[in-house]
Amino acid sequence: DGGITQSPKYLFRKEGQNVTLSCEQNLNHDAMYWYRQDPGQGLRLIYYSQIVNDFQKGDIAEGYSVSREKKESFPLTVTSAQKNPTAFYLCATRSETTGHYGYTFGSGTRLTVV
Amino acid sequence: GIQVEQSPPDLILQEGANSTLRCNFSDSVNNLQWFHQNPWGQLINLFYIPSGTKQNGRLSATTVATERYSLLYISSSQTTDSGVYFCAVGRLLRDDMRFGAGTRLTVKP
Numbered sequence: 001d002g003g004i005t006q007s008p009k010y011l012f013r014k015e016g017q018n019v020t021l022s023c024e025q026n027l028n029h030d031a032m033y034w035y036r037q038d039p040g041q042g043l044r045l046i047y048y049s050q051i052v053n054d055f056q057k058g059d060i061a062e063g064y065s066v067s068r069e070k071k072e073s074f075p076l077t078v079t080s081a082q083k084n085p086t087a088f089y090l091c092a093t094r095s096e097t098t099g100h101y102g103y104t105f106g107s108g109t110r111l112t113v114v
Numbered sequence: 115g116i117q118v119e120q121s122p123p124d125l126i127l128q129e130g131a132n133s134t135l136r137c138n139f140s141d142s143v144n145n146l147q148w149f150h151q152n153p154w155g156q157l158i159n160l161f162y163i164p165s166g167t168k169q170n171g172r173l174s175a176t177t178v179a180t181e182r183y184s185l186l187y188i189s190s191s192q193t194t195d196s197g198v199y200f201c202a203v204g205r206l207l208r209d210d211m212r213f214g215a216g217t218r219l220t221v222k223p
Binding site: 031033035037041042043044045048050058059088090092094100101102103104105107108110 | 115118144145147149154155156157159162200202204207208210211212213214215216
């Protein structure tokens with residue numbers, strides 16, 4: 001089945017730790033995105049990548065880092081510099097089918113600082 | 115950047131009722147998508163609709179791009195329609211999308 005796999009579903013981080021969230025897709029889409037969702041809020045863009053080996057900061061990139069070494073993978077690292085990392089993290093890809101440039105989302109990772 | 119406003123923020127319905135959700139945006143767009151976020155957090159694509167009207171079963175959507183708004187209609191609502199509905203827009207085809215704050219729908223049996 002074509003889709004986006006995010007792992008893990010739940011992640012607990014201690015203060016001062018870096019953690020990496022995985023996002024893998026087999027949709028053959030070039031563009032991939034990371035969004036953050038806080039309780040009761042909309043989605044805010046962290047980072048995005050239009051093509052392999054290239055990525056751009058979104059609105060709230062501070063304290064996060066990404067890489068895009070393969071088309072299928074776009075991991076997000078939440079560093080110790082991110083002061084309030086507890087949130088729901090969503091990965092998306094964008095279609096390039098003519099007439100349809102919409103997003104498909106993974107099922108998300110819930111990160112909690114303990 | 116482009117601003118997206120959704121209304122109402124909260125909506126409570128009895129099962130079987132109809133509803134209209136609205137999305138206003140501050141600039142011209144070439145991408146617009148409606149999503150339903152289920153209780154487990156999964157965002158499900160409902161419509162990709164930068165202009166015109168589409169229907170899928172009990173749901174339909176209309177975007178009037180020249181007037182900068184989109185409407186999502188839910189007819190004969192069911193309890194499984196509960197959740198948060200998001201509108202997302204992008205100015206250019208390959209732009210990242212900006213999300214509204216969502217409309218939280220609760221359908222009571």
